[in-house]
Amino acid sequence: MDAYTPTTKSISLKQYGIQHNNVRYQLSPKELHGVTLEKDMGKEASSGALAVNTGEFTGRSPMDRFIVKDDITKDKIWWGNINIPFEGEKFDKLYDKVINYLNEKELFVRDCYACADETYKLNIRVINEYPWSNMFAYNMFLRPDAKELESFEPEWTVVNAPGFIADAEIDGTRQHNFAILNFSKKIALIGGTGYTGEIKKGIFSALNFILPVFKNTLPMHCSANVGDKGDTAVFFGLSGTGKTTLSTDPNRKLIGDDEHGWTADNTIFNFEGGCYAKVIDLSKENEPEIYGAIKQGAILENVILDDKGVVDFGDTSITQNTRVSYPIYHIDNIQQPSIGKDVKNIFFLTADAFGVLPPISKLTPAQAAYHFISGYTAKVAGTEAGVVEPQPSFSACFGAPFMPLHPTVYAEMLSTKMQESGVDVWLINTGWTGGPYGVGTRMKLKYTRAMISAALSGELGLYSYDKYHIHSVFGVAQPRECPGVPTKVLSPRATWNNDEAYYKTAFKLTNAFRENFKKFEEYASEEIRRGGPQRYAF
Ligand code: ATP
Numbered sequence: 007m008d009a010y011t012p013t014t015k016s017i018s019l020k021q022y023g024i025q026h027n028n029v030r031y032q033l034s035p036k037e038l039h040g041v042t043l044e045k046d047m048g049k050e051a052s053s054g055a056l057a058v059n060t061g062e063f064t065g066r067s068p069m070d071r072f073i074v075k076d077d078i079t080k081d082k083i084w085w086g087n088i089n090i091p092f093e094g095e096k097f098d099k100l101y102d103k104v105i106n107y108l109n110e111k112e113l114f115v116r117d118c119y120a121c122a123d124e125t126y127k128l129n130i131r132v133i134n135e136y137p138w139s140n141m142f143a144y145n146m147f148l149r150p151d152a153k154e155l156e157s158f159e160p161e162w163t164v165v166n167a168p169g170f171i172a173d174a175e176i177d178g179t180r181q182h183n184f185a186i187l188n189f190s191k192k193i194a195l196i197g198g199t200g201y202t203g204e205i206k207k208g209i210f211s212a213l214n215f216i217l218p219v220f221k222n223t224l225p226m227h228c229s230a231n232v233g234d235k236g237d238t239a240v241f242f243g244l245s246g247t248g249k250t251t252l253s254t255d256p257n258r259k260l261i262g263d264d265e266h267g268w269t270a271d272n273t274i275f276n277f278e279g280g281c282y283a284k285v286i287d288l289s290k291e292n293e294p295e296i297y298g299a300i301k302q303g304a305i306l307e308n309v310i311l312d313d314k315g316v317v318d319f320g321d322t323s324i325t326q327n328t329r330v331s332y333p334i335y336h337i338d339n340i341q342q343p344s345i346g347k348d349v350k351n352i353f354f355l356t357a358d359a360f361g362v363l364p365p366i367s368k369l370t371p372a373q374a375a376y377h378f379i380s381g382y383t384a385k386v387a388g389t390e391a392g393v394v395e396p397q398p399s400f401s402a403c404f405g406a407p408f409m410p411l412h413p414t415v416y417a418e419m420l421s422t423k424m425q426e427s428g429v430d431v432w433l434i435n436t437g438w439t440g441g442p443y444g445v446g447t448r449m450k451l452k453y454t455r456a457m458i459s460a461a462l463s464g465e466l467g468l469y470s471y472d473k474y475h476i477h478s479v480f481g482v483a484q485p486r487e488c489p490g491v492p493t494k495v496l497s498p499r500a501t502w503n504n505d506e507a508y509y510k511t512a513f514k515l516t517n518a519f520r521e522n523f524k525k526f527e528e529y530a531s532e533e534i535r536r537g538g539p540q541r542y543a544f
C-alpha cells in the first residue's frame with residue numbers, strides 16, 4: 007500500500023521570507039528517491055531502499071538543542087543543560103540568515119501532521135534543503151489524504167537547512183549546528199546537521215510541552231502495540247534498549263515505535279506515521295519484520311553497501327547508529343489508525359551493561375515511579391581499545407533530552423494513569439547476562455521476547471512467593487519460571503557463577519541509582535523513595 011496522495015497544488019513560501027518559486031511541493035517518496043539519486047546524494051540498495059549519508063552528524067546533538075525563552079516558555083520550562091535557553095532576538099536574526107541561505111536553494115516542502123488521534127492532530131509544514139530529508143518527513147510523520155491536503159493549514163513549521171553553517175559567536179549557538187524550538191512562532195529551526203532524527207525529535211519535544219500543558223495528555227518516549235483482545239502494551243526505554251525491536255511483534259499489531267500520547271480518556275495514540283529502526287547487526291533471522299521493511303520507500307542512513315548494493319549491517323565504520331526509516335505500512339501487522347485503548351501492561355526497557363538487573367521483574371507502583379524518574383540504562387564503552395567499563399546513564403522519564411518540563415510533571419501524570427488503569431509494570435533488562443559487558447553476553451532476543459509474551463499472556467501469574475522471588479538488592483519481584491526461557495537465565499546472580507563479583511557490581515549500580523536520585527528526592531514521596539534499590543554499598 008502506498009499512502010501517497012498526488013496533488014497539483016503548489017505553494018508559495020513568501021510568508022516565510024522565501025522569495026523564489028523553486029519549490030518542489032509534496033513529491034512522492036518515489037520522486038524524492040529519484041531526485042536524491044539524480045543529485046548524487048544517495049545510492050539505491052539492492053533491496054530497493056535509498057541509502058544516504060547524513061554527513062558530519064550521524065546522531066542527535068543534545069548540547070545544541072535550544073528553546074527560545076519567551077512568554078509561553080519562561081515560567082514553564084525546566085531550564086538547564088537539557089533545555090538550554092535561547093534569546094528571541096537572536097532567534098529572529100538566525101532565522102533570517104537561514105532563510106537567506108535557503109533563498110538560494112531549490113527546496114522540498116511537505117505538509118504532514120503529528121498525532122494519530124483527530125483531537126490532538128498537529129499540522130506540520132516541513133521545509134527541507136535536501137530531497138532525502140523531505141522523504142524522511144514523508145516516512146515519519148502522518149500523511150494527510152487529498153481532502154485534508156486541499157484545506158491544509160500548517161500550524162508548526164520545521165525549517166531544515168543541513169548545509170547552513172552557524173557562526174557561534176554572532177548567532178548565539180554553541181557551535182556551527184543547532185536545533186531550536188520557538189513556541190511563540192511555532193518553528194523548529196534546524197541547521198548545520200543532516201541527521202534526520204533532529205526533525206522528528208524536534209516535533210516530539212514540542213509535543214512534550216504542548217500536550218501536558220494545554221491538552222491534559224501525557225506524552226511518552228515509548229513504543230506501543232496491541233494484542234488480539236485489544237490489550238495495549240507500551241514500552242518505555244532509552245535509545246538502543248529495544249523499543250522498536252520489541253514492539254515489532256508478529257503476534258501483535260504495531261501502534262508505533264517511539265512517541266505516543268496517553269489521553270485523559272485512556273487512549274494511546276502514536277505521534278508518528280513511521281518507524282526509525284537501528285540496523286546495527288540486523289539480521290533476517292532475528293528481526294524478519296524490520297528486515298522486510300527495508301525496501302523501496304525506506305531510507306537507510308550511514309550504512310556501507312558493496313558494489314552490488316548489498317548492505318553490510320555489521321559494518322559500523324561510519325557510525326554505530328546506522329538507521330532505517332520507513333512508513334509504518336511497511337510492517338504487515340499494524341493497528342490502523344495508530345490508536346490503542348485499554349493499556350494493560352507497561353514495560354520499562356533497560357540495557358543494563360553491568361549485567362546485574364534481572365531480565366524481567368515486576369514492579370510495585372512505587373517502584374514503577376522510582377524507575378520512571380530514574381530512567382536507567384547503561385552506555386557501553388565505544389570502540390576504543392581496552393575500554394570495557396560500562397557507564398550508568400540516567401535519563402528521567404526514559405527521555406530527558408526531549409522533555410521540556412520538570413520530570414516530576416510527567417511522572418505524576420504517569421502514576422495517576424497507572425492507578426486509574428490498573429496496569430502491570432515490568433522492568434526488562436535487554437542488556438547483559440552472565441557478567442558485565444566484556445565478560446557476559448547480550449540477552450538473547452528470543453528470551454526477551456518470550457518473557458514479554460509470558461507477561462502479556464498472564465502466564466507469569468499474579469505475585470506470590472512460589473511464583474516470584476524478591477531480589478535482595480533491587481527489591482523487585484523476579485519470576486522463578488518463564489515459558490521458553492531457561493530458569494537459570496531469570497536469575498542474573500546464577501548466570502554469573504560468582505556471587506561475590508555479582509553483588510559487588512550490583513552495589514556499584516545501586517550506588518549510582520542513589521547518587522542520581524538525590525536531585526529528585528525533595529519531590530518524591532517517602533513511598534516512591536522506598537521504591538528504589540534496597541541495599542547499597544557503604
Ligand atoms: P531509539 O530510541 O534510538 O529508537 P530503541 O529503544 O528503539 O532506540 P532498538 O532500535 O529497538 O532501540 O534497538 C535495540 C537494539 O538491540 C537492536 O539493534 C536489537 O537488535 C538489539 N538487541 C539485542 N538483544 C536484544 C534484546 N534482548 N532485546 C532487545 N533488543 C536487543
Ligand code: MN
Pocket residue numbers: 249250251263264282283284
Ligand atoms: Mn526506536
